[in-house]
Amino acid sequence: MKKPLRYILLGITLLALQQVRSQENNPYRDSVVQLYGVVMTADSLQGIPSCSVIVEGKGRGTVTSYDGVFSIAVLKGDKITFSSVGFKDRSILIPHNLEGNQYSVIQLLVTDTAYLPATILKPRPSREQFERDFVNVKISDDLYETARKNTDEATRRILIRSMPADGREAVNYQLRQQATKAYYSGQVPPMNILNPAAWADFIQAWKRGDFKSKN
Template identity: 60%
Template sequence: MKKLIQYLAIAAFFTVPATAKAQFETARDSVVQLYGVVMTADSLVGIPAVSVTIKGQNRGTLTNDQGVFSIVVLKGDEIEFSHVSYKPKLITIPKSLEGNQHSVIQLMVADTVYLPATIIKPRPTPEQFARDFVGTKVPDDDIEIARQNTSEAKRRVLLRTVPGDGREATSIQFRNVANRAVYQGQVPPMNIFNPAAWADFIQSWKRGDFKNK
């Protein structure tokens, strides 16, 4: 039994490197050096700056001034050729490819691009230019928007419509508690004879703070 275990250990020792070597050979065999030239289909002229990318991956290259390119791919990869002036092309590297090199001559057909219509008008007269220049509405910049938001009228509207935040509500509550503590056991003073209170009342009445909303 002890000898059997020793034989199995020796067999496993020699089997693991063989398996790893086979996997390495398989991975190395799937790598392909793809090279070739991209030309126009009508005149067979090399097309520069053609994007040669592997579909589904962020990897690719560009053709040189003569349309020649070279890139490392894997068997079964889809290679896409694209250019702004030509229709895109898509080829597939055969999985049954023998060897690790593959060359292609890719022809591309010019693509028609339709631009939007351009309307040419005569130059306006000085009178028309002056009229349009004066009548053009210029949008407010950040400084003017800030000035409008901080004006007295805008702040008055915000004071009446925007509710107080937590800090303001807490401050009012603490002030009320302090006033009740100060006048505990006695009648709080009336502001009917306070000139400052009457001035605030008159200003509020002129602003229309007491109008029905």
């Protein structure tokens, strides 16, 4: 039992020595750098809050605090880009031969001027000016004829029948159906074929042309 245990301890020792050697030979063992500093405006030296500090090509970064202070872990050789709305982007490169594992920077950003197209502000017309322009506007005969046809009573009735009902009309129709069903509950509903008022409405609709073909 002692010989297998001795082999197990020897294997664990060799494995530990191999891990120590791999760490010593790892080129990234001492490449981690704590980057910290402050981002300020170049003209007034005011801290820029919420400025993006991005490690290019790594998909990670951080933002500055209310005073423009930031801190992030990077690698030697990384490219860091500082960007903020209203300022030009700036980039720095972490030195490969940096001694130690800390790197501080004071980054100044220059204001980026954006020129917008000219905007002309006009006063709101008065009621008299609006009425004058509305009355004097020229309407072509084609548009006037189209408006006249669309306002015809028979055309409007055809449009009402052909267009689908909206939500309000559908709900009102359903409520009327439920009210009628509850009103005539337990009895036979009246037959409109014997209702003189219904016949009068039918005759009036026939005279108006409500039953004409839509085409």
